[in-house]
Amino acid sequence: MAVSGGGDSMALLDLLRQWGKAELAVVSVNHGLRAEAEDELGLVASYAAQHDLSHDILQWHWDGTGNLQNAAREGRRTAIADWAKANQLQHVALGHTKDDQAETFLMRLSRGSGVDGLACMSELRERDGLTWLRPMLEIAREDLRQHLRDNAIPWADDPSNEDPRFNRVKARQMFETLAPLGLTTDRLAQTAAHMGRESDVGNWALNTAAQNYATLDAGDVVLDAEAQKALPEALYSRLLAEALSFVSGAQYKPRFRALRAAIEAGQPTSLHGCLILPSKQSVRITREFVAIQETRCHVSELWDGRWRLIPPEGLDVAEMEIAALGEQGLREIDEWRSLGRPRPSVLASPAVWHGEKLVAAPLAGLKNGWQVRHLPHTSVFGTTC
Structure with missing residues (x-):
């Protein structure tokens, strides 16, 4: 489980240890942002040693780009996931509470x-x-602090939790103002739970819409043109957003305003690393070439997070790479026009290169014995080659 030394995760660690029905391995991440972090993680190390638990401390360093809190959150998740896999673990426990639920809402x-x-x-x-x-998630933060006090377990309070520059701290400070209106932590967490159930309904409807109005073609999502008329506006927006995330591999959906603008445009539009290509018969969502024109990897690796290219048996691939076909490759292939796919889709398809020489482009009609596998993230659209 992941333990920072704060009250929430220290309480969860102690509760799981007392429960005794899980074999625990403990991991902490030092973000290198505060000198106090070493002392805080020392509390975790001391507890782990006292109870004969394994404890690893991982290091993460911010590269200075993007939002610090978002970068730290994603960097922490990635580091913990890599650690868990290296240790052949299948579950990671996190210390989020009812208060976190309300603050996030x-x-x-x-x-x-x-x-x-x-x-x-x-x-x-x-x-x-x-x-x-x-x-x-149904336990209040103060109840966990009381558990720690009752069991004489020390914990650390991160001073950034009181820094009003951070939105989560601002949200936490708003509770005193909102409580007289009935907007307590309990009520907000309850509303979030209601929204969760409504989200489940929306996901069920999304799956149904995908089955009825969406098909896959060489990694693209193709929506029936009738879908926009037949589906409620919110459901069509959800379907298109899911298609954009599926094709781009992005973890997050596009922003609502940009999504609505793309729908209303009714013409080719760039969004979320994809191109939306409407026609009388369909709306095709394909990868945008400019989003992956610099993406290259060895042929033994997964390209663009979703494509695996398999060489003919016995071929020496040591110096071969996967990159987008692009204009240079397209000029060498006449067969692509007979495939019935639009030019932008073919341009962004994966191809095998040996230096500047095109070796194969299976989705553009140049196979040369190569096979292609589509391995996207789990989605309502499934998978195809």
């Missing part, structure tokens, strides 16, 4: 999130090949 409400964004954090989530567990 308030923060997302301020951003104008819809049902999915306002839905409660789930107690169980599959991601990165692991099951992430949040067993304390």
Whole structure:
């Protein structure tokens, strides 16, 4: 399980240890942002040593780009996922509480999130090949602090939790103002739970819409042109957003305003690393070439997070790479026109290169014995070659 030294995760660690029905391995991440972090992780190390538990400390360093909190969160998740896989673990427990649930709801409400964004954090989530567990989402933070006090277990309070520059701290400070209106932590967490159930309904409808109106073609999602007329506006928007995330491999959906603008445009539009290509018969969502024109990897690796190219048996591939076909490759292939796919889709398809020489482009009609496998993230659209 992941333990920072803060009260929530220290309490969860002690509760799981007392429960005694799981074999525990403990991991902490030092973000290198505060000198106090070493002392805080020392509390975790001391507890682990006292109870004969393994404890690893991982290092993460910010590269200075993007939002610091978002980067730290994603960097921490990736580091913990890699650690879990290296140790052949299948589950990671996290110390989120009812208070975190309410704070997250308030923060997302301020951003104008819809049902999915306002839905409660789930107690169980599959991601990165692991099951992430949040067993304390119905427990208040203060109740966990009391457990620590009753058992004489020390914990550390991160001073950034009181820094009003951070939105989560602002949300936490708003509770005193909102409580007289009945907007307590309990009530906000309850509303998030209601939204979670509504999100489940929306996901069921999304699956049904995908089965009825969506097909896959060489990694593209093709929506029947009738879908926009036949489906409620919110459901069509959800379907298109899911298609954009599926094709781009992005973890997050596009912003609502940009999505609505793309729908209303009714013409080729760039969004979320994809191109939306409407026609009388369909709306095709394909990868945008400019989003992956610099993406290269060895042929033994997964390209663009979703394509595996398999060489003919016995071929020496040591110096071969996968990159997008692009204009240079397209000029060498006449067969692509007979495939019935639009030019932008073929341009962004994976190809095998040996230096500047095109070796194969299976999705453009140049196979030369190569096979292609589409391995996207789990989605309502499934998979295809």
